[in-house]
Amino acid sequence: MKTLVFGHKNPDTDTITSAIVYASLKQQMGLDAEAIRLGEVNGETAYALEYFNVEAPRFVERVAEEAKDVILVDHNEPLQSANDIDQVRIVEVVDHHRISGFQTAEPLYYRAEPVGCTATILNKLFKEHGVEVSKVNAGLMLSAIISDSLLFQSPTCTEEDKAAAAELAAIAEVDVNEYGLAMLKAGASLAGKTAKELISIDAKEFSMGVHRVEIAQINTVDVQEVLALRSELLAEMTTSVSEKNLDLFLLVITDIIKSDSTGLVLGLSEDKAAKAFEQNIIDQVIPLPGVVSRKKQVVPVLTEVLG
């Protein structure tokens, strides 16, 4: 039986490419591994896959029907994983997020590092196992680092991420800035997307103490264009809050040029969000100056107040 390798729901570039690249490494090490995905491929990731001529992994909804053993990349929290994750054995995790709600009955391989991108850790694993990085795998890992670090602008980006990107760009034979900007622009194009699609592109659920919180992020070059859809976005967020029984829904609209964000916020815990960020909420809008990283600048701040 195959071991399935996958990242989180509402996959981004790091989640999709890390699944592909780590499955490839495990195959080269003799494991019968297959990369799969838990959701739609976004525009940015599609650009990267097409550029390096790689097919998207197969979509799988219920993993337990196909596998006994699974490997998680780029996530560990059950709310962000396959719905039936409790029915399979997690044999490995490679991740760069906080650890929360994660549980196993048996020892496993768990490799997390506080770097900007899962791909930066994967690049180390190739070295540790003495496996050469192919041009395609290098291109995919580079894409993940560019995506997660917003071309090295995010506060999550470390010296290790930059060094890995430089190494991988040489193998992939691309100009980092030129390729990176084109890829980010492909992802930031929101044209033709409905409000429902916009709040789902990059949404993650978190459990914080007794609270259930959804934090979605939209990368854009024009925040006003997104805010023009304010009422539609809030209507979709209201539906999500009631359907998923959320205490809080925060939509972070990030200007990837100015490295700044504006939030739309909804739910019974919205006063706590105001307190967490020390900002007033006016008409459900919360200013988030200097915020670009959900992981480093949003989740810990909310956890401090809600956790």
Next chain:
Amino acid sequence: MKTLVFGHKNPDTDTITSAIVYASLKQQMGLDAEAIRLGEVNGETAYALEYFNVEAPRFVERVAEEAKDVILVDHNEPLQSANDIDQVRIVEVVDHHRISGFQTAEPLYYRAEPVGCTATILNKLFKEHGVEVSKVNAGLMLSAIISDSLLFQSPTCTEEDKAAAAELAAIAEVDVNEYGLAMLKAGASLAGKTAKELISIDAKEFSMGVHRVEIAQINTVDVQEVLALRSELLAEMTTSVSEKNLDLFLLVITDIIKSDSTGLVLGLSEDKAAKAFEQNIIDQVIPLPGVVSRKKQVVPVLTEVLG
């Protein structure tokens, strides 16, 4: 402020030596780290420390009074850690156990591998960071591998543990079998120990679903000598069950020569323990044929039924 490095409560040889050795590695990498311990040093560990002429780490009860950042070795479950672990930031974990109840607000370095001993992972970390292993550190890591694997007899022992032990023995300049047997014998000497001491030497608490379970282990060369104290042991276990509000207390008495165990079991969930091991409990005694590893042969089996 120093970063404190420590293993679990009721420390064993892997926990004490891993704290010392990892603190030493971090110091050599420029971090102001100090190894501490959360409990008494047992006879086996004392033998190893004396042999390699190393002082035991300082005992600390409340870590938050001394540090903001801590590094956990050889454990991750809050019940097994410092009582005030929720008041400090866990910046790293190096471990070889299941993950359960572990939680952080921020990303961290987490390195777990399904090997027999934390020291086997530490030996890799020295290589990854290009730091040379000193004779003393080699001796301490070797002692941990011998202890956790019962001289390579435990089912938790992997080829990686054996290879690491061979490497480390060469650096430490000891004969593995001669040194290992002497160290294990020093730990297996139960002479003069009270029943209360015997059930605490190597006790760990686990949360399994809604159940709170304590599993203690005694290594001995004479199981009958321990069972002669049956009523005193059960009396102390009864006190523990009521004081700690346990659903189950399982004392695993392991014959390190025959690689076999006998259990004493107490608590409201004892019928579930009988079911888990498919054994009858007679006068609180449960046969555990072939069992030597709490981690691999006890915890998963009980978690399956109680978790």
